[in-house]
Amino acid sequence: MSTKKPIFSEKAPAAVGPYSQAIESDGFVFASGMLPIDPATGNMREGTIADRAHQALTNLKAVAESAGCTLEDAVKTTVFLTDVNDGKEVNAVYAEYFSEPFPARSAFQVAALPLGADIEIEVIFRKKN
Template sequence: MNIEVIKTDNAPEAIGPYSQAIAVGSFIYTSGQIPIHPKTGEVVGNEIQQQAEQVLENLKNVLEAAGSGMDKVVKTTVFIKDMNSFSKVNEVYAKYFKEPYPARSCVEVSKLPKDVLVEIEAVAVR
């Protein structure tokens, strides 16, 4: 099995012992992306929509570095701090994904890294 580490400067660097993404065969597994601006290292925005936008931009950039794209995502997992924000995240999410939409799970969590409001990870194909 050939494992390829995916790394790009267009998404936040890993802040621990993990990779931005790993490619195995035709599959790409991303780490969860949070709303960190890759150039400044700062959390973007205080509102869930602003944060979701940055998260999805980061995810898009990681996938593109792997030779994939948002149109090749087959599954996402969305972690949000408040399930009442679900519809606001969906508004932004719908700008990045078109039919056929990827499968998705969404869970409310008590805390995310850097106390952000949303984190998203994905599985895609090349």
């Protein structure tokens, strides 16, 4: 029988709806899509898409740490962008947070994201035994 354990980090923004920052189940941690919200202010990070990618990944790192993981434990990521042309800048930032072997990844251009964000990133982590 599988169990579901909610994961919460005060170093990441609270969920903006009826969902958890992450759920741990059967040795995996499923992190919800993370927006580039600065948890200290509750506001969307200003600046470039690179700045916002850094914020989203910093938030995911905090959630991972609350679950007893690191970004090295990431096995799958999904990147949502409102402009796929931002991919090159996002890739440069992404490579600062993940190393080889890189997690599997999907990236999509979407029409809109919550709160008017232009990037959202979700991650699945595999916990070490």
